[in-house]
Amino acid sequence: AQSVSQHNHHVILSEAASLELGCNYSYGGTVNLFWYVQYPGQHLQLLLKYFSGDPLVKGIKGFEAEFIKSKFSFNLRKPSVQWSDTAEYFCAVNGITGGGNKLTFGTGTQLKVEL
Amino acid sequence: NAGVTQTPKFQVLKTGQSMTLQCAQDMNHNSMYWYRQDPGMGLRLIYYSASEGTTDKGEVPNGYNVSRLNKREFSLRLESAAPSQTSVYFCASSVTLSENQPQHFGDGTRLSIL
Numbered sequence: 001a002q003s004v005s006q007h008n009h010h011v012i013l014s015e016a017a018s019l020e021l022g023c024n025y026s027y028g029g030t031v032n033l034f035w036y037v038q039y040p041g042q043h044l045q046l047l048l049k050y051f052s053g054d055p056l057v058k059g060i061k062g063f064e065a066e067f068i069k070s071k072f073s074f075n076l077r078k079p080s081v082q083w084s085d086t087a088e089y090f091c092a093v094n095g096i097t098g099g100g101n102k103l104t105f106g107t108g109t110q111l112k113v114e115l
Numbered sequence: 116n117a118g119v120t121q122t123p124k125f126q127v128l129k130t131g132q133s134m135t136l137q138c139a140q141d142m143n144h145n146s147m148y149w150y151r152q153d154p155g156m157g158l159r160l161i162y163y164s165a166s167e168g169t170t171d172k173g174e175v176p177n178g179y180n181v182s183r184l185n186k187r188e189f190s191l192r193l194e195s196a197a198p199s200q201t202s203v204y205f206c207a208s209s210v211t212l213s214e215n216q217p218q219h220f221g222d223g224t225r226l227s228i229l
Contacts, residue, residue, distance in 0.1 A: 004157075032214050043119075043205065044158075044220040051215045090157060094214040102173065103218060105157035 002027040002095045006106035013081050013113050021076040021109050023065075023091035032094040033074040034103070035065055039087045047089070050074065061085070086113045117141050119221035121206050127227045128196045136191040136224050138206030144219070146212045147189035148173075149181060151202040152223070158205065164189055165212040196228045 003026045013019060025031060035047040048059025055067040065076045074091060091106040119140045128134055140147065145166045150158040150173075160173030164183040178200060180192045189208075193200055204224045209216040 009155075034217065036220075043222045044207075046217045046219075049217055102160060102163070103158075105159075107155055107157045 002031075002093055002104045004091050004093050004104050004106035006089075006091055006109050008109045009107070010110045011112070013111070015083055015113055015115055016080050017113075019076070019078040019081045019085070019111070021089055021091075021111070023074045023076065023106060025072050025074065025091075025093040025104075027072075027093060027095040029095055033065075033067060034092040034094070035059065035063070035074075035076050036090045036092060036105075037087045038090065038108075044090065047076070081111075081113050083113050083115055085111060087111060119206055119208055119219055121204075121221035121224050123224060124222065125225045127229065128193075129229055130196060130198060132196050132228075134193050134196060134226070136193075136204055136206075136226075137188070138190065138221060139188045140206075140208040140219070141187065142208060142210075142219065143186070144208035144210055145186070146209045146216070147183065148207040148209075148218060149179075149189070149191045150205045150207065151175065151200075152205060153202050161191065161204075163212075198228050200226065201228045202226060 005024045007022045033050040036044040037047045038044045050057045050067045058064045089109045092103045122137045148163040149161040152158045162181040164170045167186045206221045207218040209218045
């Protein structure tokens with residue numbers, strides 16, 4: 001079975017600070033990895049995804065994530081956050097089992113960016 | 116660009132009442148999903164439908180039924196609502212059931228059961 005851990009449940013940053021949100025997964029095989037963002041009162045939106053190739057992936061709004069296979073990690077980063085980045089961030093994993101698109105989500109990290 | 120549309124957005128039920136949550140997508144996606152989101156637990160898959168005419172259980176299917184009415188619509192039914200089913204419900208869709216297909220989510224239905 002696959003699982004995802006997001007270690008930071010609540011993060012508070014000042015504008016222009018750098019961001020790194022941790023995500024570790026548990027699965028023995030090949031994985032697809034995703035970061036979704038949920039702005040207050042809105043639906044989940046895909047931020048970025050990793051399937052294969054370059055382990056450093058770039059997403060929308062200046063976000064990027066690095067897949068480190070040896071550490072089973074897929075941390076999300078942004079060099080300089082903005083107030084509008086206040087949202088909840090979910091890491092998700094999809095193990096390649098042939099059993100279908102069954103995402104396992106982490107418990108989420110609530111990010112608050114202060115002016 | 117409607118994407119995935121869920122109705123209703125909010126609902127309050129009494130224990131034992133029944134309710135159907137509606138979901139429709141206009142992206143011509145084959146696969147659809149229902150999740151519930153609870154504080155501190157992320158999203159958990161209730162049921163999914165690989166394609167029109169098929170449905171399968173996810174991680175937490177007990178107390179729910181689903182119907183894939185056609186390619187566009189995938190409904191979730193609570194036959195006898197329980198307080199433990201108080202949650203935010205999200206519908207999602209993807210092009211296929213392939214693991215590398217990102218899922219697109221609706222705005223959610225906030226359901227409270229008293």
